[in-house]
Amino acid sequence: VGVVAAPPRRPVLAARLGVLASLEPAREQAPEGTSLEAHPKEPPTVRVMCYNLLADAYRRSWNEPGGVHSYCDPAITAGGVRLPQLLSEILAAKPDVACLQEVDVSWVETFWTPHLMVAGYSLSFVPKAGATSSEGIAVLAKSSAFEVVGARTVRLDLRPPPPQLASYLAANPHTAVAASALPTVAQIVRLRSRRAPGRMLVVANTHLYFANPAVHVRLMQAGALLAEVEAEVEACRSQGGAGGGRSTEVGVVVAGDLNADSTDAVVQLLLERRIVSSHRDWRIGALHWPPSLGLAADAGAAAQRLGDNLRRLNIEGPESDALDWSLLALDRTACDADPAAVFGDGTASGSPDVTSEDAGKRLRQVALSFHRLRGAIKLVVPAQRLQRQPGGLLAEKGCDASGEGEMDGGLAGVSLAVAAAASVGRGETLLTCAIVAAIEVGAQTGRPPRLPLSDQDVAAALSRLQALGLHLRASQVGVPTPGTAGRPGTDCLPPCGADLSHGLELQSAYGVHTHPTHVTVGYANTLDWLTFCPAALRLRATAPLPGEAELRRYVAMPSVEFPSDHVSLIADLEWRDGGGGSLAE
Numbered sequence: 001v002g003v004v005a006a007p008p009r010r011p012v013l014a015a016r017l018g019v020l021a022s023l024e025p026a027r028e029q030a031p032e033g034t035s036l037e038a039h040p041k042e043p044p045t046v047r048v049m050c051y052n053l054l055a056d057a058y059r060r061s062w063n064e065p066g067g068v069h070s071y072c073d074p075a076i077t078a079g080g081v082r083l084p085q086l087l088s089e090i091l092a093a094k095p096d097v098a099c100l101q102e103v104d105v106s107w108v109e110t111f112w113t114p115h116l117m118v119a120g121y122s123l124s125f126v127p128k129a130g131a132t133s134s135e136g137i138a139v140l141a142k143s144s145a146f147e148v149v150g151a152r153t154v155r156l157d158l159r160p161p162p163p164q165l166a167s168y169l170a171a172n173p174h175t176a177v178a179a180s181a182l183p184t185v186a187q188i189v190r191l192r193s194r195r196a197p198g199r200m201l202v203v204a205n206t207h208l209y210f211a212n213p214a215v216h217v218r219l220m221q222a223g224a225l226l227a228e229v230e231a232e233v234e235a236c237r238s239q240g241g242a243g244g245g246r247s248t249e250v251g252v253v254v255a256g257d258l259n260a261d262s263t264d265a266v267v268q269l270l271l272e273r274r275i276v277s278s279h280r281d282w283r284i285g286a287l288h289w290p291p292s293l294g295l296a297a298d299a300g301a302a303a304q305r306l307g308d309n310l311r312r313l314n315i316e317g318p319e320s321d322a323l324d325w326s327l328l329a330l331d332r333t334a335c336d337a338d339p340a341a342v343f344g345d346g347t348a349s350g351s352p353d354v355t356s357e358d359a360g361k362r363l364r365q366v367a368l369s370f371h372r373l374r375g376a377i378k379l380v381v382p383a384q385r386l387q388r389q390p391g392g393l394l395a396e397k398g399c400d401a402s403g404e405g406e407m408d409g410g411l412a413g414v415s416l417a418v419a420a421a422a423s424v425g426r427g428e429t430l431l432t433c434a435i436v437a438a439i440e441v442g443a444q445t446g447r448p449p450r451l452p453l454s455d456q457d458v459a460a461a462l463s464r465l466q467a468l469g470l471h472l473r474a475s476q477v478g479v480p481t482p483g484t485a486g487r488p489g490t491d492c493l494p495p496c497g498a499d500l501s502h503g504l505e506l507q508s509a510y511g512v513h514t515h516p517t518h519v520t521v522g523y524a525n526t527l528d529w530l531t532f533c534p535a536a537l538r539l540r541a542t543a544p545l546p547g548e549a550e551l552r553r554y555v556a557m558p559s560v561e562f563p564s565d566h567v568s569l570i571a572d573l574e575w576r577d578g579g580g581g582s583l584a585e
Contacts (some may be wrong), residue, residue, distance in 0.1 A: 011091060012550060012561050016543040016570070024542040024572055038553065043273075044196040045540060046145070046507075046573045050255040050530040052207070052518070054558060055084050055102035057134035066521055068565075069556035083111060085563040090140070091119055093543075097191070098140040099205035099255040099530075105134055105407045112138070120144060124151040126181040129206075137256070139205050146191035146201065154186040154228050155501035156206070156221040164227070165220055168498035169359060178291030179217055184209050186225045188232050192400075195576050199249045199536075202234050205231045206256040208266065213481050216285025216292070218496065219265045219275065224500040226269070229254060233504070234544035251575065252533035253507060257566065261526045262512045270531060274501040282497025284477050287367035295371050299429040302372075303436060307424040308415055313321050360493045363475055370468040370479070373444050375463055376430050376437035380453060411435065412450035506531040509542050509571035517567045519551040530569040536576055543570035 024045065056079055062068035068077060075081065090098060100120075103112065108125050116123050120143050127136035141148055157180045161169045169176040186206035188400045193199040206225055208218045229252065236250045249435055260266035265281040285583075286292045411419055416435065423433045430440040437450060442449025445460040453461070475493075509530045516524040532539070545567055557565040 012543045017150045044575045047095045047215040049098040051568040052101040052257045054564040055135035071209040082563045096142045096145040101257045103138045114540040126187045128152045149190040151189040156184040162224045165324040175292040201251045213288035215281040222266045223500040255530040271420045277495035277497040299431045303424045303429040312420040324493045379437040380434045507534045519557045539574040540572040
């Protein structure tokens with residue numbers, strides 16, 4: 001860590017913890033380790049914390065334009081300042097159990113474990129999957145409050161497929177393969193209460209996959225985790241009641257950074273126990289997560305068609321208007337269709353010759369056109385800025401002599417065709433090469449392709465991109481907008497997902513709310529959740545969440561007040577009286 005600085009005063013944290021202190025009973029009134037029988041009138045309280053620490057490993061991107069250091073002094077994020085500040089917040093909160101995310105692998109043994117052991121905590125750490133993983137998740141348990149009975153890792157790679165997802169993943173192999181490569185993990189820790197004999201707490205902690213369009217992937221990961229938690233609870237009950245003795249009462253806590261807000265299917269599955277196959281998030285994920293959409297494969301096939309077309313042409317001779325660039329483009333029929341007629345009510349009303357299945361296929365074509373054009377624009381516009389620089393992007397892509405000779409004046413017609421043939425011959429696509437991307441822009445806008453684009457080319461491309469986006473929004477599966485809560489709803493087309501359910505009754509400690517728990521420049525959303533089973537535990541109090549204005553007092557998070565870009569969640573729960581019944585009860 002280096003030279004450790006004294007953590008600064010944090011008035012917002014002090015006020016949050018002060019609210020808890022004013023509402024709580026004398027939690028530490030009983031001597032440490034004394035049992036419930038010694039203080040029968042005091043319901044045993046369990047303080048639970050959930051906190052994404054913002055891994056120090058990600059500082060490699062903090063100096064980038066718009067990154068953390070564009071608004072936050074690097075001195076504030078230095079390891080010697082920020083890590084002790086995070087530690088002091090955890091110790092000041094005095095949790096009995098804490099679920100942490102983005103815990104640096106490099107700091108577990110040298111910083112977190114020794115400091116937390118001295119403070120009386122055990123730590124169960126699980127790195128994300130993969131040999132190069134730099135961070136992971138951890139569950140802390142106060143040794144005076146709980147004995148760690150067991151801890152296990154749950155890989156959320158969906159292999160083998162959970163029973164409820166087997167058919168869906170078999171029918172969507174692109175999604176299955178891509179999801180299996182993700183490093184997402186969860187941990188389930190079984191704790192025996194030292195303060196309340198006969199009671200156990202099952203704690204599940206996770207940090208779900210982050211990519212904004214992958215709403216269906218997070219949903220599947222959540223479903224797989226909940227199935228594991230349910231099995232763990234049943235195992236606790238059956239083992240506790242073995243031999244004819246009194247059954248063990250089992251409390252459940254499921255917490256973490258779910259990368260989902262209250263309108264997402266993940267949270268709805270968690271709290272409502274069921275998601276149907278027609279939920280909107282299934283199709284949103286299928287249309288907007290590139291692996292599910294098959295974007296790379298589609299771009300590769302398009303490049304192959306372009307290469308075949310160029311090989312059939314004598315590109316040394318023809319003029320630009322003789323080249324058939326449209327072979328790179330998708331069929332625009334679906335893109336120009338009236339969305340109200342084709343997608344409006346899921347039955348292709350107004351279009352008697354179009355079935356719902358046809359509408360679904362056309363909707364996928366619209367999504368492919370949208371993402372191909374958006375990817376091409378993102379690639380070709382920066383290329384224009386670099387075009388006239390020596391050794392710039394176009395030259396770096398390996399234009400042959402004919403293409404390079406036209407660099408100063410741009411590429412168009414024959415010179416663009418020659419450069420494109422060389423590019424696709426090396427395996428480039430519209431997603432990796434500005435030359436091929438420029439051809440995609442021309443094909444989708446109906447304008448002769450060129451590089452750099454003219455102002456009219458850019459305007460036409462943006463206009464078409466907006467029109468495609470409007471088609472998707474008209475069908476209620478628009479592109480997810482980062483930092484903006486969507487609206488829950490069902491798909492207007494035949495179901496394309498899977499029915500998911502679980503038997504756990506879970507309640508959010510903070511309710512179903514929209515207070516942001518994660519704030520950066522241009523982004524604010526409710527991503528962190530702390531839930532519990534009210535059959536065994538009741539909510540006593542929570543540390544209030546700061547308002548967004550407070551979180552943005554210093555532009556965004558992290559800041560001098562907040563050492564992470566997430567807010568900690570802290571809840572006081574208490575055991576209910578009586579023994580535990582069945583899971584259904």
